[in-house]
Amino acid sequence: MAELIILKLGGSVITDKSGRCSVDIERISALAEEISARKDIFPIIVHGAGSCGHPEAKEHHLDKGLDQTNKAGIFITHHAVRQLNDAVVNALRASGVEAVGLHPLDACTAKNGRLISFECGPIELLVKNGIVPVLHGDVAMDEERGACIVSGDQLISYLAGSISVDRIGLATDVPGVLEDGRVISHIDAVSARNLKINESGNTDVTGGMRGKIDELLTLAEKGIESNIFHVSRTGDFLDGRDHGGTVVTRENVHEKI
Numbered sequence: 001m002a003e004l005i006i007l008k009l010g011g012s013v014i015t016d017k018s019g020r021c022s023v024d025i026e027r028i029s030a031l032a033e034e035i036s037a038r039k040d041i042f043p044i045i046v047h048g049a050g051s052c053g054h055p056e057a058k059e060h061h062l063d064k065g066l067d068q069t070n071k072a073g074i075f076i077t078h079h080a081v082r083q084l085n086d087a088v089v090n091a092l093r094a095s096g097v098e099a100v101g102l103h104p105l106d107a108c109t110a111k112n113g114r115l116i117s118f119e120c121g122p123i124e125l126l127v128k129n130g131i132v133p134v135l136h137g138d139v140a141m142d143e144e145r146g147a148c149i150v151s152g153d154q155l156i157s158y159l160a161g162s163i164s165v166d167r168i169g170l171a172t173d174v175p176g177v178l179e180d181g182r183v184i185s186h187i188d189a190v191s192a193r194n195l196k197i198n199e200s201g202n203t204d205v206t207g208g209m210r211g212k213i214d215e216l217l218t219l220a221e222k223g224i225e226s227n228i229f230h231v232s233r234t235g236d237f238l239d240g241r242d243h244g245g246t247v248v249t250r251e252n253v254h255e256k257i
């Protein structure tokens with residue numbers, strides 16, 4: 001049976017972050033080909049927003065919640081990231097992958113920026129029927145703040161806590177988690193505390209690499225491991241080979257051996 005994999009495509013790898021909703025069609029098509037070439041895995045795809053959503057979310061300060069001045073930001077931000085989602089779905093379909101886009105705004109509720117509900121039934125049924133669900137970081141309605149931004153990383157953490165998957169991988173624009181320019185091969189909750197992470201000066205409203213690690217550590221606590229690697233190593237990850245990146249684990253067993 002095919003391995004069920006959650007594959008996150010970082011917003012910075014599928015958009016040009018220096019532009020405004022500048023979709024990297026070439027990169028997306030290449031990734032779609034990589035995915036379609038592998039018959040022994042079945043992916044649930046989650047992607048970030050990059051330049052299709054982060055600038056809009058920031059402009060309308062949706063990361064700070066909803067007030068009487070920024071309601072239009074919900075449509076504008078959602079519309080931007082939906083455009084990117086369409087591009088990813090279309091590329092997958094053009095490569096022969098039966099894929100469909102799903103939008104968290106329609107299906108989830110948050111409280112103080114954290115997901116408290118997300119209807120996973122449709123995802124499970126899509127997978128069961130051989131259809132690849134393609135989700136994305138999104139604006140979501142929030143019981144306390146009115147609205148918030150839910151990152152693709154938070155979605156992964158929620159999904160993997162609800163649906164049993166074999167492996168989780170995050171393709172990024174860096175080779176892994178870097179400290180002093182070197183890739184850290186394994187991170188657990190203890191080693192993460194002392195980590196001095198090099199952040200790129202991007203426009204993310206969802207916390208960059210630190211936010212990513214925090215999400216993945218909540219999964220690691222449940223015993224679910226995840227992998228962060230450079231997008232050029234996606235094929236290695238999909239094939240189960242060493243990807244040269246970082247593994248986020250509950251306990252750094254690898255160092256102890």
Ligand code: IP8
Binds near residue numbers: 011050136151153205
């Ligand atoms: O790029 C953010 O998702 P991320 C979603 O995975 C929006 O952090 C709409 C900014």
